[in-house]
Amino acid sequence: MVIHSQTASDKQALSSLRITAIGGGHGLGRVMSTLSFLDRRLVGIVTTTDNGGSTGMLRKHHQCIAWGDIRNCMSQLANQPLAKEVLNYRFNSDSNLDGHNLGNLLLYSLDALSARPIDGIQLLSRLLKVNNRILPMSEMPTDLLAELDNNLQCFGEIRIDELGTMPQRLSLSPQVNSTPEALQHLKRSDLIILGPGSFLTSVMPPLLVTDIAQAIKKSPAKVIFVDNLVPELSPAGNLTLLQKFAWLEQQIGYQPIDLAISNVSPLHTNIPIVSCVASDQELIHRHDTDGLLTALAQSAQHLLPHMFTETVTDLHSFK
Incomplete structure (x- = not known):
């Protein structure tokens, strides 16, 4: 059944919830911009393993965390005119930059002027009037490491996304700790949202931080997985939704997903599925924000009925 948007009532339904969204720049930015009305009740935990482009150059020469996904989220949340263009401006060959x-x-x-990376992020958030909290998955630099079935290893996010088949195991090198702030928000959350985005290089990296994975496991929050609208250009693009869930469980040792938002409804699953979310008219690989908002509101009411005095969830949307 197609989900019909009711923006005002959907916002009202979600307004009392504390939500933590986890993932990479484009997908996480879309989720956070959809829920930005929650202000400080919405927290984003951002992947920091990118090693390509401008981020990769900074990491190579300065041993810092990856800033690209954080910047991408901020550009989608900024309330200042031209802020998106300024944050995303890329210098060309006419410049030394x-x-x-x-x-x-x-x-x-x-970051160089602050005691911690989080301090710099908060300062820029205030300047751009971003009212939601953005946190890196860790304040220490780390990279993705994939172990393949032929005992070979693949190092770095860029190369992992180019693999022909799924790795046997994915880990962080070196292993790092999360921030106390991220763990605190996970502990207090009502909902945790994973994705959308590249499964291996956007969704998985924060879950490979041991204390984040354990915080999600111990949290009373319900976990929603937002599936991609179109298959991604990585080995995960060949996986079914259930295969993604099984692979995730294999990596972290438990199954965190309580519900999925996906236009592909698999058979033989105990995980409820909210389907028929429309894509953005200009970018078909991104979710329409009103449709995504409605899907999240329905999901929340299905998972947390005790927090709603009235439920408007259309149960026919679940398969």
């Missing part, structure tokens, strides 16, 4: 992104440089510079 060829290939660098202005937003990444701003975040790196603020």
Whole structure:
């Protein structure tokens, strides 16, 4: 059944919830911009393992965390005119900064002036009037490491996304800790949202931080997985939804997913599925924000009925 948007009532339904969203720049930014009305009740935990482009250059020379996904989220949340264009501005070959992104440089510079990376992120958030909390998955640099079935290893996010088959195991090198702030928000959350985005390089990295995975397991929050609208260009693009769930469980040792938002409804699953979410008219790989909002509101009412005095969930949307 197609989900019909009711923006005002959907916002009202979600307004009392504390939500933590986890993932990479484009997908996490879309989820957070959809829920930005929640202000400080919405927290994003951002993947910081990117090693390509401007972010990769900064990491190579300065041993910092990856700033690109954080910048991408901020650009989608900023309430200042032209802020998105400024944050995403990329210098060309006429400059000594060829290939660098202005937003990444701003975040790196603020980090250099601050005691912690989080301090720099908060300062830029205030300047851009971003009212939601954005946290890196860790304040220490780390990279993705994939172990393949032929005993070979693949190092770095860029190369892992180019693999032909799924790795046997994915880990962080080195293993890092999360921030106390992220763990605190996970502990207090009513809902945790994973995705959408690249399964291996956006959704999985924060879950590979041991204390984040354990915090999700211990949290009373319900977990929603937001599936991609179109298959991604990575080995995970060949997986079914159930195969993704099984692979995730194999990696972290338990199954965190309570419900999925996906236009592909698999058979033989005990996990409820909310389907028929429309894509953005201009970018078909991104969710329509009103449709995504409605799907999240229905999901919340299905998972947390005790928090709603009235339920408007259309149970026919679940398969």
